[in-house]
Amino acid sequence: MTHVDLQIPVNDNFSFNECLWFLNRNFDDCMHTVYTGSVRKVLLIDQLPVLLEISMSRQHLRVQVLRGEINDQTEPFIRNYITEWFNPDEDIAAFYKLLIRHKSLAYMPEAFKGLRLIGIPDLFEALAWSIIGQQINLPFAYRVKRRFVEKYGSSILHDDVLYHIFPSCETVAKLNPDDLCEMQFSRRNAEYIIGLADAFVRGEISKQQLAGLSDFISRQKALTNIRGIGIWTANYALMKSLKEPSCIPYGDAGLLNALMNHNIIREKSDSKEMNTFFKKFPGWESYLVFYLWRSLAPTEKEKILDTTVRQTV
């Protein structure tokens, strides 16, 4: 049964266009494809691919199934996935109130109005992606991810477009570091990712197990116990995959740049000022980090200029 729509309600302060804009920033992310007013992505549900198109229809996210089955089993999975991806059910009014109080951030609720923290619901994907992104620039990280996904993930073809599924931990666990070094992983990051995949295969870690731990610190520790996952990666994954509200990815280059841009810290090493700053946003640290990252993206004007240049060249 195709052509069935799902509707997912959204609450106030939700802008699908802002979310789409973020998904389509200036990077080439192979895990989804953005169109005007919609985004397509394929999910793997019980080993079967389901291609979705998400768009906005009145006060609902509208999910159309372009390929694959939608039934009593897959529907809850899809609903849950989309909800964790766009977080349309959150109430971010309190966050906006805090932003408005802050001198150099007061512009954000208007400038980024309705942007939600875009999640990566799959924990293995979130962790593997953040390991890929360690200490390398983002355009390069996205290129490495694309090579990795195109080689070791599966995909489906629809209307002449390939939609990719992230490699499974079973597949990755069987790789040798050399397989990944070929695609410009550093040897160490290759070892990290394969080890991570192995931990998932062995059941040493899972999203469910992690979510079941009693507090934030335990969840952080469970992650940093894995080789290759430091505090930055742990916080990134907890923020993107487990909706942890108070994650500060310490040392993050982008975060530090954003804080410098907003004159919130003077030196990148100034962790004291940074901590005092974050204390003004209790419970919204993750959201704040996400909005600060958003502030690093080029403005709409710059982006249009950029594509114009590329086209004429």
Place this chain on the structure above:
DNA sequence: AACCAGGCTGCGC
């Protein structure tokens, strides 16, 4: 050519 990039490990203290 030097410095940067959404860091981590291991060591010495």
Place this chain on the structure above:
DNA sequence: GCGCAGCATGGT
């Protein structure tokens, strides 16, 4: 517990 070198991999 904290600071710091050493480390890979490319981009600008």
